[in-house]
Amino acid sequence: MPSAPRENNRASSNEQAQDKKKTRSRTDSGERLKEADRPTIKAVGNHWEVHPYRGSCKPPTVMGALVREMYPDFVETENGKRPVRSWEDYKRTSTHNVLDDRGVISEFWWRFKCLPEDRADAEETLEQNFKTRVSNMLSEEKQAATKKLYASGKVPPEEVDAHDNLWPTKEALISVKPKDFTTAEGWRLLCEHWSSEAFRKMSLRGKNNRQANGDELTTGVDPGLTGAWLHTHELRPGNNDGLMCSQSASEKWVTIGFFLS
Structure with missing residues (x-):
């Protein structure tokens, strides 16, 4: 029947189009700006006032992009290299003799400015915000890798833990390294961390907590x-x-x- 293949092809094309729509392009940190062109920001609690307001130039968005673009790959320890897992780790690594946390913050101030009397509060809020941004960024990278492995109904190589939970293997995670994030070594170290028993236990606890508190807001407190x-x-x-x-x-x-x- 000649019509069936056409219908299948059409369905396949529609699915591909929908998948393409769902794919969100990553937001980069943007170009460095001349001081006159930088929006003025002021910390208000853990949030920001921005003048003039620009939807494409929000402090949280720029922070998230910067910690990803300037991810330090690994930390040297007494036991060898381990992945960078937190904002504190950016303070333990350096690029061209500049601590990576200072480098990230310096790039942030190429895109924003604030009044001298607001600078101390802004720096304090930046510290708190960057702690969250690094954690969120790494979580998003892991989710993106897992989603890619299981896309279109595919099942990658998996392994079973002591409680019969299925996890993609370390090698499977390594195979879907993003082209624009970290080095091969940095990605391998992250995948080893994500495949560790300790991380998997923590991941399950987080999942169970989210399911148990599904009717609460993202603050974790029932309002x-x-x-x-x-x-x-x-x-x-x-x-x-x-x-x-x-x-x-x-x-x-x-x-x-x-x-x-």
Whole structure:
């Protein structure tokens, strides 16, 4: 029947098109900017006000890109090389005689500026933010590698742990190294770490905790109904943090017995 192959081909093309849409290109850190062109930032808690606001130049986005682009590959220890696993590890490695954490922060300030009186708070907030960014970046790299191994229903070589959990082998993870991230040695060390018994136990604990707290917000703390309502009705972009998304939402918040400070 001649129509069947055409239908299959069409379905295959549609699936490929959908997969292509789902693929998100990585955001890079952008070019260094002249001082006059750099947005001015101010730390507000663990967040940032940006003036003028630019959707393509957000401090968290730039931080995430920088820790990936400037990933130090490995740390030298008494027991040999191990992968860089945290922001603290960036403080233990150097490139061209410059500590890698200082290099990352220096590149950040080529893209933003702040008033002298705000600099100390900004530096403190940067330290806290970078700790999270490194952890998130490595988690995203592992997720991307695993997703690639199991794409389109494929099953890579797997191994079973003592509790009958299936994991992709270290060699399978190594085989899907990203072209634009770390060296072959750095990636191998990461894959060995991800394949260790200690990491797998930690990964399972994290997964179980997320499943157990699936109805809570990303803070890990149950905010209750009022907190959840407020969370979904606040403006987030730019320097509008804490403002309600509309006058109507503000009025409803007041009518149910709560007052905005």
